[in-house]
Amino acid sequence: xxxxxxxxxxxxxxxxxxxxxxxxxxxxxxxxxxxxxxxxxxxxxxxxxxxxxxxxxxxxxxxxxxxxxxxxxxxxxxxxxxxxxxxxxxxxxxxxxxxxxxxxxxxxxxxxxxxxxxxxxxxxxxxxxxxxxxxxxxxxxxxxxxxxxxxxxxxxxxxxxxxxxxxxxxxxxxxxxxxxxxxxxxxxxxxxxxxxxxxxxxxxxxxxxxxxxxxxxxxxxxxxxxxxxxxxxxxxxxxxxxxxxxxxxxxxxxxxxxxxxxxxxxxxxxxxxxxxxxxxxxxxxxxxxxxxxxxxxxxxxxxxxxxxxxxxxxxxxxxxxxxxxxxxxxxxxxxxxxxxxxxxxxxxxxxxxxxxxxxxxxxxxxxxxxxxxxxxxxxxxxxxxxxxxxxxxxxxxxxxxxxxxxxxxxxxxxxxxxxxxxxxxxxxxxxxxxxxxxxxxxxxxxxxxxxxxxxxxxxxxxxxxxxxxxxxxxxxxxxxxxxxxxxxxxxxxxxxxxxxxxxxxxxxxxxxxxxxxxxxxxxxxxxxxxxxxxxxxxxxxxxxxxxxxxxxxxxxxxxxxxxxxxxxxxxxxxxxxxxxxxxxxxxxxxxxxxxxxxxxxxxxxxxxxxxxxxxxxxxxxxxxxxxxxxxxxxxxxxxxxxxxxxxxxxxxxxxxxxxxxxxxxxxxxxxxxxxxxxxxxxxxxxxxxxxxxxxxxx
Numbered sequence: 035x036x037x038x039x040x041x042x043x044x045x046x047x048x049x050x051x052x053x054x055x056x057x058x059x060x061x062x063x064x065x066x067x068x069x070x071x072x073x074x075x076x077x078x079x080x081x082x083x084x085x086x087x088x089x090x091x092x093x094x095x096x097x098x099x100x101x102x103x104x105x106x107x108x109x110x111x112x113x114x115x116x117x118x119x120x121x122x123x124x125x126x127x128x129x130x131x132x133x134x135x136x137x138x139x140x141x142x143x144x145x146x147x148x149x150x151x152x153x154x155x156x157x158x159x160x161x162x163x164x165x166x167x168x169x170x171x172x173x174x175x176x177x178x179x180x181x182x183x184x185x186x187x188x189x190x191x192x193x194x195x196x197x198x199x200x201x202x203x204x205x206x207x208x209x210x211x212x213x214x215x216x217x218x219x220x221x222x223x224x225x226x227x228x229x230x231x232x233x234x235x236x237x238x239x240x241x242x243x244x245x246x247x248x249x250x251x252x253x254x255x256x257x258x259x260x261x262x263x264x265x266x267x268x269x270x271x272x273x274x275x276x277x278x279x280x281x282x283x284x285x286x287x288x289x290x291x292x293x294x295x296x297x298x299x300x301x302x303x304x305x306x307x308x309x310x311x312x313x314x315x316x317x318x319x320x321x322x323x324x325x326x327x328x329x330x331x332x333x334x335x336x337x338x339x340x341x342x343x344x345x346x347x348x349x350x351x352x353x354x355x356x357x358x359x360x361x362x363x364x365x366x367x368x369x370x371x372x373x374x375x376x377x378x379x380x381x382x383x384x385x386x387x388x389x390x391x392x393x394x395x396x397x398x399x400x401x402x403x404x405x406x407x408x409x410x411x412x413x414x415x416x417x418x419x420x421x422x423x424x425x426x427x428x429x430x431x432x433x434x435x436x437x438x439x440x441x442x443x444x445x446x447x448x449x450x451x452x453x454x455x456x457x458x459x460x461x462x463x464x465x466x467x468x469x470x471x472x473x474x475x476x477x478x479x480x481x482x483x484x485x486x487x488x489x490x491x492x493x494x495x496x497x498x499x500x501x502x503x504x505x506x507x508x509x510x511x512x513x514x515x516x517x518x519x520x521x522x523x524x525x526x527x528x529x530x531x532x533x534x535x536x537x538x539x540x541x542x543x544x545x546x547x548x549x550x551x552x553x554x555x556x557x558x559x560x561x562x563x564x565x566x567x568x569x570x571x572x573x574x575x576x577x578x579x580x581x582x583x584x585x586x587x588x589x590x591x592x593x594x595x596x597x598x599x600x601x602x603x604x605x606x607x608x609x610x611x612x613x614x615x616x617x618x619x620x621x622x623x624x625x626x627x628x629x630x631x632x633x634x635x636x637x638x639x640x641x642x643x644x645x646x647x648x649x650x651x652x653x654x655x656x657x658x659x660x661x662x663x664x665x666x667x668x669x670x671x672x673x674x675x676x677x678x679x680x681x682x683x684x685x686x687x688x689x690x691x692x693x694x695x696x697x698x699x700x701x702x703x704x705x706x707x708x709x710x711x712x713x714x715x716x717x718x719x720x721x722x723x724x725x726x727x728x729x730x731x732x
Contacts, residue, residue: 082165086130091145093231100226111140112138116303117203117281117376120298122296131229136479155569249290249505279305298466311339313340316346316353402604419681442489473615476613478568495514514531525658526658528612530563532657548596553588570587609622624647670704
């Protein structure tokens with residue numbers, strides 16, 4: 035009886051604690067080492083923002099500084115005026131004011147409070163980086179208020195909410211305006227950015243000054259004049275006679291011009307207005323090389339339909355307002371998956387009767403790679419795998435031969451970056467390299483910093499997430515390694531993540547299958563034991579462009595994914611994972627190419643499949659072979675054979691023999707038949723299949 039009462043009391047206490055925790059999540063006060071009695075030790079990477087917030091609030095109260103009536107709240111976004119989320123340091127206003135360095139998240143600062151919203155990729159990171167001045171709202175958790183709901187509750191009647199209209203897409207502006215419609219709150223288009231007023235120039239990195247360059251037809255497969263004509267046809271088909279192009283990846287693809295204005299992406303900062311007879315490019319002309327100017331036919335005295343007229347970047351806002359008067363309808367890019375569309379400021383400059391808001395046709399043109407781009411993407415991934423294999427061989431040999439060899443996360447980042455830079459046609463990283471050991475690997479978007487850089491031991495997993503830019507191709511690869519003897523839990527998690535990767539990679543499906551449907555197969559092996567991961571499984575990837583390319587997104591609970599279908603020529607990532615907070619993390623990521631299986635057109639339906647073009651071996655010591663089915667083992671053997679043939683030849687040709695022998699050791703044949711094979715539960719496979727068929731036929 036006493037034991038029963040004790041158990042009952044413990045359950046009641048647990049429920050009270052759970053209820054209290056949920057309440058704190060909902061009001062943003064569930065914070066690490068905050069709002070407690072005493073002085074809790076602060077996380078090492080936490081940034082003190084007290085003084086910055088005080089200065090910002092002074093600006094928000096000053097009508098002289100703002101050139102506006104004072105505002106009650108200021109929304110700080112994560113983007114630049116081209117709606118990039120990976121931005122140069124000069125543009126990182128939200129990071130400056132909050133201390134949070136993740137690529138996604140929006141902040142609100144009022145006279146009394148400061149709050150930040152971000153998604154599941156950054157929950158652990160944001161909680162550590164934000165100091166105790168900040169409320170933190172974990173998007174994706176139950177009953178978390180949206181920003182608009184919080185504003186309505188915390189801003190007084192007739193409150194004014196300021197935003198920089200260049201840094202907010204029309205999609206986000208309209209959505210927020212609609213959500214606030216029933217309140218007495220108003221959005222205010224600020225003429226000056228308050229963060230710019232308090233950010234000391236000596237603490238702010240200057241803008242990039244490197245020159246642009248042309249990518250030849252041997253990598254693009256099409257001259258820019260061909261792409262211009264294709265785009266003009268789409269603009270006309272959609273009912274417009276001109277288009278304003280603001281997304282830097284679209285301009286880079288359209289004109290075959292690349293630059294270095296955005297970290298890890300080969301983009302040049304500019305705007306383009308395209309009509310049926312002219313191409314106007316607003317850019318810092320001093321950044322254009324002589325080769326670029328000649329290629330764009332901008333230096334000729336005789337201008338034609340394919341000649342680009344160059345104008346200075348800052349002239350765009352005054353010049354465009356006049357130029358728009360010449361057109362009947364102007365296509366203005368709207369939201370599409372990872373592409374936010376044009377800013378509110380761009381929309382504001384075009385009269386409502388002339389606007390034609392549509393998804394940019396360039397998104398769909400560049401998503402389908404031509405044969406030259408496909409070959410360039412394949413070659414880039416072979417080169418990248420060569421660098422990764424050789425780097426991992428060096429590291430593992432050092433760890434095995436020298437018991438006193440000291441290895442930190444940032445060492446791994448440095449080694450991997452250096453090996454990648456050495457490769458032929460390399461243009462550097464496609465994003466910031468991640469090396470995360472032990473508990474740090476449980477952060478989906480962890481980034482080693484001087485404060486968090488830990489020593490790597492032999493008792494846990496290391497997640498290596500990296501990618502490269504090569505002339506013609508962009509790569510992404512994530513592998514999880516272990517320098518010691520993994521636990522059974524680590525093996526179980528790793529194997530189930532691998533099973534999901536194999537299930538998606540080996541799938542054959544009708545061409546009308548929605549993207550959301552295939553995600554069920556990827557997660558099935560984790561769902562089987564009650565595990566999951568919060569982030570999307572996959573996203574589109576460009577050819578010597580960005581690592582997140584619209585319109586491709588793989589997530590079973592995404593409205594977008596429920597309507598999008600695959601097309602031959604698409605390239606996308608597949609990156610399932612498992613994150614055990616405070617313990618370890620597992621993630622595997624490959625790039626897949628969508629192709630048509632023409633030999634299956636027996637019933638009148640077209641069928642598609644995936645080719646895996648990432649060619650880096652998996653960590654065999656982490657694979658629990660007893661969990662793999664016969665088909666999964668066959669896939670693994672075929673994959674390893676492809677690595678030996680393609681990457682092996684490249685390693686030998688570059689005389690990287692340590693990398694070659696390391697690769698050969700990790701691609702050994704796996705028995706395809708065994709007495710102890712455990713397959714995924716039949717019910718789960720049936721349910722996944724039903725989901726796909728339902729999506730296809732309904």
